[in-house]
Every structure is written in structure tokens, then in C-alpha cells.
Amino acid sequence: MTWAGLESARVSTVQLADIVPQVDESAWELPSACPGWRVIDVIAHLGALAHEAVEPPAPDPSWPKNRERYHDLRVGERRGWSHDEVLDEWRRFTPLQLEILEQGQQVPQADEPVVVPGLGTYPRHLLADTMAFNVLCHLRYDLLAPGGPLPLVLPPPDDALIAPAVEFMLAGLPQMQGRELDATVDEPLVLDLTGPGGTTVTVLPAQGPHEHLSVVPGDTGATTRVRSTASNFVSWGTTRTSWRESCEITGAPATAEQFLDRLNII
CATH class of the missing domain: 1.20.120.450 (dinb family like domain)
Structure with a gap:
């Protein structure tokens, strides 16, 4: 619960x-x-x-x-x-x-x-x-x-304030934008959120034409990673600020950028 x-x-x-x-x-x-x-x-x-x-x-x-x-x-x-x-x-x-x-x-x-x-x-x-x-x-x-x-x-907001907000954002991420966001993920992508409310999840590509991308807990070992504070994620994940101001990308930048450019959690 x-x-x-x-x-x-x-x-x-x-x-x-x-x-x-x-x-x-x-x-x-x-x-x-x-x-x-x-x-x-x-x-x-x-x-x-x-x-x-x-x-x-x-x-x-x-x-x-x-x-x-x-x-x-x-x-x-x-x-x-x-x-x-x-x-x-x-x-x-x-x-x-x-x-x-x-x-x-x-x-x-x-x-x-x-x-x-x-x-x-x-x-x-x-x-x-x-x-x-x-x-x-x-x-x-x-x-x-x-x-x-x-x-x-x-x-300053602590873990107890931010973690539930992040939990909702990650639950909504596969659902809110449908195919337009699905199309940006063609290989696994690790999202590493740090600080209060922090968590690590992997965004996985859709497994079929009638499926959406998925978000699973933990680091699956994907090559491409996006690192940001969880607090900043609340801001850039809702496009209030640019992800470029807050995120560090390792691996294949193009893989992450196409996803980050399209993401807009409501």
C-alpha cells in the first residue's frame, strides 16, 4: 500500500x-x-x-x-x-x-x-x-x-516527500504518452535518480506492437545511463526545466536524448 x-x-x-x-x-x-x-x-x-x-x-x-x-x-x-x-x-x-x-x-x-x-x-x-x-x-x-x-x-524536501511523487511518475511514464514515447526507446536505458527520493530503474523497450515500454526496478546492466537527482527529475520529467540542465548521460547519448526530449509526465 x-x-x-x-x-x-x-x-x-x-x-x-x-x-x-x-x-x-x-x-x-x-x-x-x-x-x-x-x-x-x-x-x-x-x-x-x-x-x-x-x-x-x-x-x-x-x-x-x-x-x-x-x-x-x-x-x-x-x-x-x-x-x-x-x-x-x-x-x-x-x-x-x-x-x-x-x-x-x-x-x-x-x-x-x-x-x-x-x-x-x-x-x-x-x-x-x-x-x-x-x-x-x-x-x-x-x-x-x-x-x-x-x-x-x-x-528542503526530504525522501518522505519526494519518493512517492517519483513513484507516481515512474508508474505513469509507460502510460501517459503511449506510442510516441515507446518509439524513442529501442534499447534498455537505466535511469539513476539520486538524493532524497532516489531510486534506480531500467526503462525497457516495448516487447511487441501492442505493448508499451516498461519500467522495472533496479539496474539491468544497460550500457546507456541517465543520472539526475530525484528532486530535479520532478522538474525536468514534467518539462518545467530542461533535462539538459540536470542530467548526466553515459553510454550512447543519442539513445538517451531521444527519450528525454520526448518525455513529459503530466
Whole structure:
């Protein structure tokens, strides 16, 4: 079970709650590091996710299939809200979302497959890692300096915060981009993530025309390796920064570069 993901989501949520009172009215309107979103829009996004977890909306065929455009749609629906209305939704539904994620750690429902439109299929318990990733990523990389506009300080993220986010990213990596990412991997590639949240995995090519690439734990001895801190992986793996600023490649650079250039975890 991903109890660690649940705790990571709780800690990042508390840290965000501590930051919110320090943001003045004008700062809510600053552009965040998430393209097209203001600081308040990032909170609107997190509030919308929490609201949907508690009160899932009926599917609408007009919704964008692309998950990023879907998030833009939900944020856009809240553009006419006041700052207080956005914050109230986030404050109201986030604790309820955490309760639901805690329930999702219990058997037998923990292993039920859950389809997240545009992102893939995950066991229910892993949805806690999804929230851990979302709150950590938006808080640390979109809102706070140096990447974001808010010159506020939090303690450096530790293993307990980063590891669940990385776990979700690696679970989503084979699913989110489908064939376009599969086509970039024609031989095994080791991804060596260091520091807090660090892990080593091997990305394997798809084994057939109807299969996707896979991510397996450990180092299989592949010639080509990509080395980065896990913290930086959260940033470049989501294209917030360039992988070229953070990664060391050994082996065949072209093999790694075609994969890294295409990777974009949502």
C-alpha cells in the first residue's frame, strides 16, 4: 500500500496551507511557473482535483481528451471566482480527498484498477502518490522561488516527500504518452535518480506492437545511463526545466536524448 504517499500528500498540503496566509492579494495574480496559470489558478487546480475526488462529475463527451487541456478547462471555469472562493473550495475538499485516499489503502479496494482519463490505469492505493506528486510539484516548482514567483521558504524536501511523487511518475511514464514515447526507446536505458527520493530503474523497450515500454526496478546492466537527482527529475520529467540542465548521460547519448526530449509526465 502507498501509505507513504498519503503521508507525503498530507505534509505537502500542510506546507501549502502555511504558505497561503503569506500571499497577498496582488501576489495571487502573479504568473506561476505553470504556463498560462496565475498563482491563484494553481490553487484552483488543486481545489478542482479535490472536489472531483469527493464529488465525481458525470462524464461529458465534450471534455478535452488531453489531460492538460482538461485541467485548463477546470481552471478556466474558476477564473471568475474571487480569491476567497477559490481558497474556500480547496480548503473544504482537500481534507475530504485525503480521507478518500486513506480509505483507498484498505483491502480489498486498494488493488482495484482505477482509470484516470488521459493518464492511465492505476491501483486505487497508488492514487495517494498522485496527490503527493501534484501538491509537491505545484507548490515547490510552480509557486515558490526560484522557479515560481513567491519568495517564500520551506525546508528542503526530504525522501518522505519526494519518493512517492517519483513513484507516481515512474508508474505513469509507460502510460501517459503511449506510442510516441515507446518509439524513442529501442534499447534498455537505466535511469539513476539520486538524493532524497532516489531510486534506480531500467526503462525497457516495448516487447511487441501492442505493448508499451516498461519500467522495472533496479539496474539491468544497460550500457546507456541517465543520472539526475530525484528532486530535479520532478522538474525536468514534467518539462518545467530542461533535462539538459540536470542530467548526466553515459553510454550512447543519442539513445538517451531521444527519450528525454520526448518525455513529459503530466
